[in-house]
Amino acid sequence: MDSRSDLRVVVGDRELTATWADGAPETRVALEDTLPVSSDATRWGDELYISASLEAPLEDGREVVPEGAIAYWPAGEKLCLFWGPTPASVDDEPRAAAPVTVVARVDETEPLVGLDGGAELRLERAGDP
Template identity: 55%
Template sequence: MSEADFVVTVDGTDIEATWVDESPETRSAIAEALPVEGEATRWGDELYFRIPVDTPAEANARAEVEPGTVAYWPQGNALCLFWGPTPASTGSEPRAASPVNVVARLDDIAPLSGLPDGGGATVRIVDC
């Protein structure tokens, strides 16, 4: 049995994810909004899409994150999936355009690495 808290579906491929306690207020707001779905925009090795959540940056919001991070971007009211460098990165680590609230971890980033460059993807997130 899976220990995932929710499933992220990107263009028909399911990726399990687990909540983290780094940004509890944002995590709670997103959990209450599930399921969410949208057309994501690709920005380097990041996908982001608007969700019906409006929360401010939490005290520990940060721009640099690890591959596999799921985060909320307060400036864009968007959920972000990171798996590699973005145009804002200075090295190999993902870097958001501005600080994000980290809410979860993807169990596997390999399906994201296989996405074609350019364009976007349809993303859906549902509770397990």
């Protein structure tokens, strides 16, 4: 694992690293206070999401997000991982169903391309056992 990564993201049997995004300080603190977080994820196109209740408002809300975005949807209390198009997408961009706060980004999305169905999604601090 990259020693510069901030988070370890486990999707089923795939382990990824992620770094914090700029511009979402309240969401980042709320997520850091909640880690580790883990649940069976629901799949929506090339997005997985889990329930996560964070004390954070929508910050810099947007629907189109970068590939690899880890985002929080405060209205639905969901933590989402995007790696490709969703049913809401126009063309191939990752698009949320409603505005979300991008809080981090996985460093590489290639391991997610072959994901079949849903999976357990776990986020934890990098370096935690």
